[in-house]
Amino acid sequence: MIVKEWCMYCGECAGVCPRNLIEVRETRLNFNEEECKDCKICIQVCPVQALEKRDD
Amino acid sequence: METDILVIGAGPAGSTAAKHAALAGVSVIVMDKKSEIGAPKRCAEGVSKEGVEKLGIKPSERWIAKEATGVRMVSPNGTAVNLTEDKVKLPEAGYILERKIFDKYMAMDAGRAGAKIMVKTLATGMRREDDQVVVTAESMGQELEIKTKIVIAADGPESRVGRWAGLKTALKPKIMESCAQFEMAGVQMAEPDCIEFHFGSVAPGGYAWIFPKGDDIANVGLGVLTTITDKSAYEHLLKFVENNPATKNAQPVELNIGGDPVGGLLKKKVTDNVLVTGDAAGMVNPLTGGGIISGMMGGRIAAQIAAQAVSDGDYSQKNLKIYEKLCEEELGESFKKYLKAKDYLLSLSDEELDTIAEAFQDSDFETINTAEMVRKLVKISPKALLKLGKLF
Ligand SMILES: Cc1cc2nc3c(=O)[nH]c(=O)nc-3n(C[C@H](O)[C@H](O)[C@H](O)COP(=O)(O)OP(=O)(O)OC[C@H]3O[C@@H](n4cnc5c(N)ncnc54)[C@H](O)[C@@H]3O)c2cc1C
Ligand code: SF4
Ligand code: SF4
Numbered sequence: 001m002i003v004k005e006w007c008m009y010c011g012e013c014a015g016v017c018p019r020n021l022i023e024v025r026e027t028r029l030n031f032n033e034e035e036c037k038d039c040k041i042c043i044q045v046c047p048v049q050a051l052e053k054r055d056d
Numbered sequence: 057m058e059t060d061i062l063v064i065g066a067g068p069a070g071s072t073a074a075k076h077a078a079l080a081g082v083s084v085i086v087m088d089k090k091s092e093i094g095a096p097k098r099c100a101e102g103v104s105k106e107g108v109e110k111l112g113i114k115p116s117e118r119w120i121a122k123e124a125t126g127v128r129m130v131s132p133n134g135t136a137v138n139l140t141e142d143k144v145k146l147p148e149a150g151y152i153l154e155r156k157i158f159d160k161y162m163a164m165d166a167g168r169a170g171a172k173i174m175v176k177t178l179a180t181g182m183r184r185e186d187d188q189v190v191v192t193a194e195s196m197g198q199e200l201e202i203k204t205k206i207v208i209a210a211d212g213p214e215s216r217v218g219r220w221a222g223l224k225t226a227l228k229p230k231i232m233e234s235c236a237q238f239e240m241a242g243v244q245m246a247e248p249d250c251i252e253f254h255f256g257s258v259a260p261g262g263y264a265w266i267f268p269k270g271d272d273i274a275n276v277g278l279g280v281l282t283t284i285t286d287k288s289a290y291e292h293l294l295k296f297v298e299n300n301p302a303t304k305n306a307q308p309v310e311l312n313i314g315g316d317p318v319g320g321l322l323k324k325k326v327t328d329n330v331l332v333t334g335d336a337a338g339m340v341n342p343l344t345g346g347g348i349i350s351g352m353m354g355g356r357i358a359a360q361i362a363a364q365a366v367s368d369g370d371y372s373q374k375n376l377k378i379y380e381k382l383c384e385e386e387l388g389e390s391f392k393k394y395l396k397a398k399d400y401l402l403s404l405s406d407e408e409l410d411t412i413a414e415a416f417q418d419s420d421f422e423t424i425n426t427a428e429m430v431r432k433l434v435k436i437s438p439k440a441l442l443k444l445g446k447l448f
Contacts, residue, residue, distance in 0.1 A: 015227045047235060
């Protein structure tokens, strides 16, 4: 997952991830990419569109 | 490190839980990943006076930015219905807080009551050990393990902690308002002592708000459901600010964003050794999105039950279960009504909202009763009444 520079670490993406894969630190997001099922719900809810799926 | 009760999250719910658990005489640690409790704010900062009083908190001018004595509801074409604070019981009507200070004050109260506070400390996981729980955490580059009898998960809308314990705290996007807000200066409000709500397509699945904080200062924001709009909350906000007469010449001094869980109380809020409270347990008014007071109420109940369990020496789900019943009584019943009201509001088209606002704008809410309201509704919009009837 690409986290854009303007992410504000609000944690909304983490709250909706059905697999609990997003760790929100004060100024960093960590994704457990291996477990990610690519449902894109986290991308959908972000109030500032700060997430983008990385092209593999 | 060992403690009786570990509270994860020092928002209003967590600090309240920590304070009341400490007052009950058990050992308490409360941790938050933030370096500054309360910042950044993710809130429009409105609370009811009644709620503050019910929590036994003495109002302080240090954390009250303004008193807001009325509520102004604005329909899509700009028709406004004004209500006084005593006519409409909303969790946001009363005081507009300065949450960066309020949250800190609540944490300070927890500290004074005897809780140990750890800032810049992130909980990273949890495992069971015998009849207790070990929480792993990171603080300033150090890895920690804290052994505790009970965890109170007050980690807000992220709600990850409950899931580590097997509770289903994940939120579906259809019940998570995606919110964006500016704190602005130069706002020209029609009624500077009222909190203002704007309904309709301006905020699909939610509403927009203007909450006054000072002469020309206000929190201007909105929440949307991303299941019914392609635009982000931020894009909707820019449009709202540009088109609203009160804000089009105002300037932002702060941008706030965040999620607000509006689906009602989480059903299962406890498991062995763990209670979930605040936003993490859905303790947010589903109609308004207000969760400060209700989260603190939940936090207080969680503390009482957890402290009792510590003195019983029984941290099992069975012994903690009463928490769910008490939360249901304190919050759940009213939330069910608010959920229905929200469904009704969201089912109305912009035209229906305008017609209703036009019919009620001159109503004297001192004297109008429910029967009269229904009669008016039948006259102006039978379709809107039909939608109402289907819900109740
Ligand atoms: C834009 C917006 C406007 C709102 N306006 C209002 C309003 O006007 N009135 C109202 O009553 N409510 C409002 N709300 C809702 C209100 O902000 C919340 O209901 C309230 O903050 C909930 O309190 P809480 O303590 O449960 O959670 P939070 O305040 O979110 O606190 C949770 C804390 O947990 C910490 N945390 C999370 N994970 C970890 C971890 N792993 N380790 C350590 N710490 C962790 C976080 O840093 C945070 O400090 C609004 C919400 C939004 C998004
Ligand atoms: S929802 Fe968006 S802004 Fe908020 S933490 Fe996630 S990516 Fe960042
Ligand atoms: S795409 Fe889905 S599974 Fe992957 S991190 Fe986002 S919400 Fe979680």
